[in-house]
Amino acid sequence: MNSMNENDVMMLKTPFHSRIEAACEINLWGNWMGYTTPDAYFDVELEYFAVRSTTGVFDLSPMNKYRISGPDAADFLDRMMTRNMHKLAIDRVAYVVWCNDAGQLMDDGTVFRLAENEYRLCSYARANDWLHWCSLGFDVTITDETAEVAALAVQGPTSCSTLTAMGLEGLQELKPFDIRNYSFDGEILSVSRTGFTGDLGYELWITPSKAEDLWDRLFEAGKPFLIKPFGSHALDIARIETGFVQAGVDFVMAQDLIRPGRSRSPLEMGLSWLVDFEKTHFNGRRSLLKERETGSRYRFAILDVDGNKPADHSFILKGDKQVGNVTSAAWCPTAKSNVAFAQIEMPYGEVGEELTAEIYYERELHWTRVLAPCRVLDGPVFNPGRRRQTPAVAF
């Protein structure tokens, strides 16, 4: 593990950096947990359309990865996560959230069950300390393997065809959230049918020494399928279009809070489906049960906003009264809708409710305010069948 602990300094490079640097035509770099990562390679919209129409490749190596092993690994995860982790089979992946004692969201992530007592947790934020505290009383070993695993997301309709052309036979049989291991130059290439774009897509996990070879072979195989790399800006549009919340953007992670009351519970973030109250114990359960009885403070809403001005940072009004604000917003090209994620104060924000987005935007130093009508949707605007279909459809 490297000794970097300052997230604000962009000093690290991922194992794919040589290839990314060559591909990043416009030099638009961003900082992801200390890693130098591309916000965009050549054009945000074209990158976005690669994801939706052909294949897009995203380097997710900076994602924090923790190996959790030992006889109590499943019990440990089950206590930490709001979901029932005993139901997670080997070679399967689960989307998870976890809470502090007060039932407030700390982060979201994915848990990969690699073997009987072997798991990998991918988290947005660094979680060493929290994992350590959660491990008190459990026989588990937790290892930060962020720098030991290189990872690429290969997303889009032709992703299966691309990877099959690269030699990953039988990949089309992989169901969503399945994991399958392939051999790659004598190393294990682990493939999971997961992603953050809401489309057909896979994530590839490999040892860093093989990262550049993997990139080269992938782009070679993907040529006929119009493969393109994409950066974080394009990813942001895709994830908003498909309704994925982002830790640190759509909710403040409870451990980072200074002001009381600014954190959110999973129930307030539209993530109740991840909370299994049937479990007798998990961290935050007592507080979440109380919240379920006494009511939440906020409701998470996906809004369809009239017009084409993205409602970034807008206030949400009910009549004249401010009842919420927008945390993420984007014009979503495929769904052709102007989507915003908002935190709405209870009891507002029910599905179908008509609200108003107070949007401020600037053109040539001139600020304009628009009151755009909007309504609460009952789900994301983009949710194609190919995302779930098995065997994967070849495009």
Added chain:
Amino acid sequence: MTNYDVIVVGGGHNGLICANYLAKSGKKVLVLETRDAPGGCAATSEIHPGFKVSSCAQWLDLLNPSVIQELNLKEHGLEFAAENLITIGLNSEGNHVFLSHDSVDGKNISDEDKSSYINFKVKMLKYAKLLNKVFESRAPKLVEHNWTDRITLAKIALGMKLLGKEDMNDFMRLILINIYDVMEEFFENPHLKALISFDGVLGGYMGPRSPNTVFNFLYKLVGETYGYQGSSQIKGGMGALGESLSASAEDAGVEIRLNSRVAKINKTGSRVSGITLDDGEIINSDIIVSNADPFTTFNNLLGLRNIEAGMARRVTQIRRKSGTAKLHLALDTAPSFVGLDADQMGQRLIIAPDMNYIERAFNAVKYSEYSHKPAIDISISSLNDEELAPAGKHVLSAIVQYAPYEPEGGWDSHRDIFAKSIIDLIEQYAPGISNSILSYQLVTPKDLESNYGMTGGQWHHVEMTLDQVLMMRPFPGASQYGVDVDGLYLCGAGTHPGGSLIGLAGKNAATEIIKRGSEA
């Protein structure tokens, strides 16, 4: 199937007091005690046929008078064998220092020191009174707007204001420094300084130069605000206090089961449901009050994996070290201390010639070693209570500082060496005592842990340091006896205000449980 309204885990003094008040409020209460006698650290045991000692707690100087009165302990057999004992700082040549609650005397004590002592005590008693304002109620939380807590906070604020500017400034300054520096400010005589500072380090993992020693000193001094003018000795040994608490509790309707070790506190969802004894018997109850120390309660009885992770972290971070051991001697003849008459030998005798002596003694435990020249607090209890030893024979108990939880290689290979060095040291002040020893018993911190369930052998369960008192005792989020597990309460020395047979933790916990009523 719930048979009891409340189960109290542990029949120590606080457990019995808490159970008693709960029973008086109409609850059906069961107390489960591991040992074969009630009282926990208020215990008497036989170290040699016919020789009985207060095996754990030695002196009574803090027990809250309201507890004695409200629970009618005197009618239930509590009797003092000696009260208001003075403290004598021993000198091997007979130049002893005699310290009472309001005066000091001795051959080498100057008039300046004598008058300084009076000033010192006046000032310190003001501070002790201020502390006591918060002791008789739950510790106030600072952020939640609750009237009970606001009143407590207002009492402290007003109390501080009423100290006057100079004393208030001094309080804020002294409470955060160490007893060594305070002694240097007030006194000249090295022996006097050591004698007073010893009360600042008693029972703690601290030397005179350690922070928190002034607080520890003031905590003990709270007893003087209750009317104790020195240490007292219970007739029949400290176990008699346990017996009277037990008798009073039973009188109030409490059921007490001895020889019943609770192995597990059971939890269903976020609520406790009962306990399991080590023989497998399950007893259900919606409310469990744990008199066990907080670490034992959460780590051993509930299991860290069954509580919230943030709380588990706080539990493991509780500082709970001790450096205190005990030595009991059965003596064939009356001991003879240089320059002391029989009456004086029945007082509280301290071996600690100067503060550096104590500090050096403390050095050892930092490296898991025991002091070869420890500081010692001696009680020859049979001089005040003939029941404790056969006629003409005596028992001597000593609190010995410092001893580590466990020295390298374990206590077995060190026990006799350590005991011998303590006896040799006492011999310097009481020539001939070694030859009259019929048997001795060394109680190490590890023994205190296994005999009385106090983790680390720490007699306050949770070290009495400023980071672990008031709203931070035993840890934030558990400071008002209730914790983040519905139906579970703490009532032991590890909770506010602390240990040392004061009894308020048990009483305050009962008040809180009654107040919360069915909502708990």
